[in-house]
Amino acid sequence: KNEVEQSPQNLTAQEGEFITINCSYSVGISALHWLQQHPGGGIVSLFMLSSGKKKHGRLIATINIQEKHSSLHITASHPRDSAVYICAVNTGTASKLTFGTGTRLQVTL
């Protein structure tokens, strides 16, 4: 079993839909990252959080430390949100991130 599990693996939504991507982890963590990988391959850091909730534009990330669970929400989804969304956790040192396998999101018109 992977230390970081994401669901769903693949997600197709219509433009305007509210989207939720889930991440569960089985280890103690110091921080959790949400990353976005574009079709061209580049990776962008969306959020880094260790508690509570963060919001940036149409993106919201939440984390529940007790339940070892995080969610990434996208409101009013748009085709340009189509990408792979990756959850990653810091397990105590700055260097090591352990990654989930990603959620491939396709938003259609």
Added chain:
Amino acid sequence: NAGVMQNPRHLVRRRGQEARLRCSPMKGHSHVYWYRQLPEEGLKFMVYLQKENIIDESGMPKERFSAEFPKEGPSILRIQQVVRGDSAAYFCASSPTNRINEKLFFGSGTQLSVL
């Protein structure tokens, strides 16, 4: 302020050749991390370097792989005698400090193809 720069974007090597992947961190960043993404797999940590020092190389294969981050110039990930299984996307990221809650900035990656 340019982002993290990786080159080349694409690198083709024949089995047995050497591959050199370069990563220039963001200005002011002295911490560099290398990750590998094998086809259809998630990213995996390889090595963490700070200027002139390897801090953590626990994710590096024991043979053929090495990394450096000299005082001047980019960080280099070197793969000797490449094999087909080395074909992957290699990403580097940088940060200004090694604090746990530091945001990472990623490069666009180098896609290595071994023929």
